[in-house]
Amino acid sequence: MFRLSLFVCVIACCIVARPSSADVHRLQEGDVAPDWMMTDIEGHNxxxxxxxxxxxxVVMVFWSTWCKFCKVMLPEMNLFKQSLDDDTRIFALNIWESxxxxxxxxxxxxxxPLMLRADDIADRYKIDSTPGLVFIGTDKRIRYIRSSRENxxxxxxxxxLLVIKDRAKHASNSGG
Known part of the structure; x- marks a missing residue:
């Protein structure tokens, strides 16, 4: 009887501890990006x-001041922004900050645009390291997620390349 009770307890614990499919699913390129609304430090919504x-x-950069790689990436993203037209927006989403x-x-x-305390958005996008970077196309689909192994x-x-491809696609669709 004791073994049967122990067996039932172990099975029950495994069922309760098993993560749901929503928890297991990592966002991937091609997935629809979850929406968010935030206010930046200038008060713009x-x-x-x-x-x-x-x-x-949209390019979302998830970063923290203690992240040495973020400190290299953000100035590069700032330079990159200067080469873009109004068809691409870059957001700096600060997470896990001290x-x-x-x-x-x-x-x-x-x-x-700098958004503070974006931890909830990082959770929705399953960001688990910094700098995290996600590129989203106008079709609301994730087109690129930076790998932590990528330099x-x-x-x-x-x-x-993504921006250039999108510009070419936009030009061909508008007949230009």
Whole structure:
């Protein structure tokens, strides 16, 4: 009888501890991006879907001041932003923070909308390391997720190709 009770307890624990399929599913390229709404440090309100519905692609950079790779990537993203037209928007989503992200942006003259305490969005996108980067096309589909093994030059090259492809696609669709 004791073995049967123990067996039932073990099975019950396994069933309760088993994660749901929603918890297991990692967002992948091709998935529809979850929407979000946030206010940046300047007081401007942004909605992911509103940006996409306006014909803009979106790059989300998940970062923290303590992340040495983020400190290299953000200035590069700022330079990249200067080469873009209004068809692509870059957002810096600060997560898991212990420092002063506003001071970091101010001292480096980074001109990208900065959202603080974006941990909930990072959770929805299953971001598990910094810098996290997600590129979303105007069709609301995730077109690129940066791998933690990918170096900065590969990431930037990938983003540039995506932007160029989108511009070419947009030009051919508009007859230009």
């Amino acid at each position: 942004y909605s992911l879907y509103q940006e996409l519905d306006s014909g803009r692609q 420092g002063d992200p506003v001071a970091y942006f101010d001292t480096r003259n980074i001109d990208i 900065l030059s590969d990431t930037m090259r990938h983003l540039q």
